[in-house]
Amino acid sequence: MDLTRFQQQLKGTSSKTRPLPPVEKWDPDFCGDINLTIALDGRWFYEGSPIGRASLVQLFASVLKREGDSYFLVTPVEKVGITVEDTPFLVTQWEKTTDQKTGSEVYQFTTQTGDEIKLESAHQLELRVPPKAIQDQQATPIPYICVRRNLWARLHQNVYYQLLENASEQQNDALTSFYITSNRQRFVLGEVQK
Template sequence: MDLTRFQQQLKGTSSKARPLPPVEKWDPDFCGDINLTIALDGRWFYEGSPIGRASLVQLFASVLKREDENYFLVTPVEKVGITVEDTPFLVTQWQKEKGERTDDDVFTFTTQTGDEIRLEHAEQLELRVPPKAIQDPQATPIPYINVRRNLWARLHQNVYYQLLEHADEHANESVTSFSIRSSGKRFILGEVAR
């Protein structure tokens, strides 16, 4: 599989002005794996070299598909397997939009590929234990956010710590939890045993 040919097949399928391609409807034949890796730090590598063009990474991210635990880049005619070390996306920025009331505030997250996610539904955020290479000694679960189509993002460590500064603390007999409110709902960022 040639990455340049794959890029040519995608010309015109996605742009900031148009919605994402309907990859969930595309079911081409599997053409094999390519040596493309999304690293733990969110960088994309092809043949061991980083892909430096942000527009190219955004294009490939727009046609990313997950089936079970496997990741693929798909076009209407080809499907190639890639390696993802944890999640394909990394949340690198966040902002809090003020509502009329505190309960109306909305947190919006931005990934390394420019995807924006408004935190509005409970199923958008879940706590997971990250890969061993980046977990703490207690294997503490951290927040992951659903970007789209069963594709998830991990919060960059800086973003996570910044959010914890804004979090509310709730304690009971067994745990202390830290949460934020977005779109009128409570989202737990982490829990510590007491």
């Protein structure tokens, strides 16, 4: 399987003006693994070389599927396995917006592939211990955000620190929690034992 043929199969399935392809409905035959890796830093590599075209990375990201702990690129006729070192997405930007209907503040995140996520419900954010290569000595859990269809993003370190600067604190006898409020809900970014 080469990426050129895979790209040809995807022509017309996704663009900025069209919704994402319905990969959750596609169940093609597994065609084997390809040497494509999404690195810890969010870069995509094919055969050890970075994929430099952002539009190509966005196209492949639009047909990414997760089954259990495995990741695949899928078309209506083929499914190929890829390697993901942590998560397929990395949140590189954030902003606070105001919801036009409710008037409440909502945090909006953007990934390295241009996906935008509004933080609106509790299931969208969870604290996880990151891979050993990027964790601190205490293996402190950090925030991960659900992008779509069981595909998650880790916050880039700069984004995480910026959010912590904007966070509120809540203390109890055992720990201090740092949280942000989005869509009138609290989202814990981290906890420190006293």
